[in-house]
Amino acid sequence: MPVTPLSPSTPARVRQRLSGAIAAMVSAAVPPFLVAVLAVQIDRDIGFSTVQLGGGVAAYFFVSALGSPWAGRLVATYGAARPLRIATLACTVGLLAVAAAPAGWAVVAALALLGIANAAAQPAATHVITGIELPRTRATAFGLVQSSIPATTLLAGVVLAAFQDQSWRLAVVLVAALTLAAQLPLRWVKDPEAPPVAAQVEPPTRRGGIEQDRARGFVALMAATGFFVSLASTCLPSFLVVTGLLYGLSPSLVAGVQVAGSLTSILVRVVAASTGASMSGAGNVAGVVLLASAGALGFGLISTGSAAAFVAGSLLAYGCGWGWSGLFNLSVTRAVPHTAAASTGVTQGGIFLGGSIGPLAFAGVVHGSGTQLAWGLAAVSACVASACALAARHRWTRPVVVHHRLGEEPT
Structure with a gap:
């Protein structure tokens, strides 16, 4: 289903649809991070x-990786409304399965099934955002929707602080109830009618896009970028709590770092994406390049073993090493x-x-080498x-070489 722009004269409808996309994204993203902070x-x-x-975290992301390309094609053909509702309901059921788990293997199995819901939610939310016509509003929306992911770690940090001496099952049930409540704003997400044929065949370069013969390579390089940065960043919310406790920090301080890091990531995602609207x-x-590089410094600080460096590195890694996704998705859609x-x-x-391999590889390195x-x-x-x-930026910006026959005007 091609995307129909939403009228700029209906900001209330834009806010309503955006709230539904954010609710679905939070519901789909919360399970692995919730389990991570409650792991102890x-x-x-059990x-x-x-x-x-x-x-478990690896299985969640691996299933998401397998299903995401298929879900993207499905959403492009049939729209976003139904996939968002089904994905959110599946998150509620999956979290209740986690809460009822009799053993560790059951938690792993539930996380794997929850990956299916996550695979559907991401491209569906993108489909909703690309229907926003105003460039700055659309760019800010990417930051807001992607902020739903660190918002889940914020929620997980609050859960850790509130339930560290209480039942973890009760904590999971309460979060499951929140995902059920997410069905309320999803009623505002509706699929538009198809646009005129002329709009469907308009070349991507008319809207500042990349030439068609370069698009596939560009998307492949951005997928590689996403793989390697996710390989690192997914370990952050999954293992930061365990690392902080291992370095001798108190549970309350680790929870505070988790909350502060999540807020930093939310801020960076929104500001970076909103600023990106005024850039090419x-x-x-190029902004993604800078954020990933700064994030690498943050991960390096965490690796020192120092408590002070752990706090500073966590904030830098959360803000930059995990704050790139709004700008990343804006880049791809442009x-x-x-x-x-x-x-x-x-x-x-x-x-x-990357998210599926990262936590598993991280756990293996921790077990073998620290x-x-x-x-x-x-x-x-x-x-x-x-x-x-x-490399993806170079592919987009390198000069186009046009070959033409003698006597013809260059195109």
């Missing part, structure tokens, strides 16, 4: 090792505006694949992501 309590109750935590599309990609849902399905596939080396390798991965984004 779950382990005491047995839930670090390897199982890494395996290639300039947006490059390929008429295949936004399908293309972001591919790039999200890269992000989810926590500090694991965070050091996360910094290296963020550097590789920065290099991939730089």
Whole structure:
């Protein structure tokens, strides 16, 4: 289903649809981070090792990676409204399954099934945003929707502080009830009618997009960028709490760092995406390069083992190493505006694949060589992501060589 712009004269409708997309994204993104912050309590109750935590988060993102390209094509064809509602309901059911888990393996299985809902929610939310006509509003919307992900870690941090001495099952049930309440704003998300044929065939360069023969390579490089930066950043909310406790910080201080980091990431995502509206599309990609590079520094600080460096590195890694996604998705949709849902399905596939491998690899490195080396390798991965984004920007900006026959005017 091609995207129909929403009228700029209906800001209330834009806010309503955006609230529905954010509610669905929060519901889809919260499960692995909620389980991560409650891992210690779950382990005491039913047995839930670090390897199982890494395996569960990896399974969630691996299933998301497999389903995301398919979900992107489905949303592009049939629209976003129904996938968002079904995905959110599936999150409620999946979280209740986590709360009822009799053993650690059941938590891992529930997280794997919840990955299906996450795969559908991401491209569907992108489809809703690309229907916003005003450029700055659309760019800010990308930041707001992507802020739903660190908002889930904020919620998880609050849960950790409130339920550290209480039942983890009750905490999961309460979050499941919140995902059920997310169905209320989703009633405002409706699929528009198809636009005129002329709008469907308008070349992407008319809207500042990349040439068609370069689009596939650009999307592939951005998917690689998403893979490597997610390889590092997904370990942040998944293992930051465990690392802070290992470094000797109190649970309340670790929870405070988690909350502060989440707020920093939300701020960076919104500001970076909103600022990106006044930049060129290639300039947006350059912003991704800078954020990934700064994030690498944050991961490096966490790897030092110092409590002070842990706090500073966590804020930098959260803000930059995990604050790139709003600007990232804005870059992709500006490059390929008429295949936004399908293309972001591919790039999200890269992000989810990194998210699936990252926690598992991190847990393996921790088990074999220690926590500090694991965070050091996360910094290296963020550097590789920065290099991939730089290559994608070069592909977008390099001069076009046009061949024409003698006597014809160049095109």
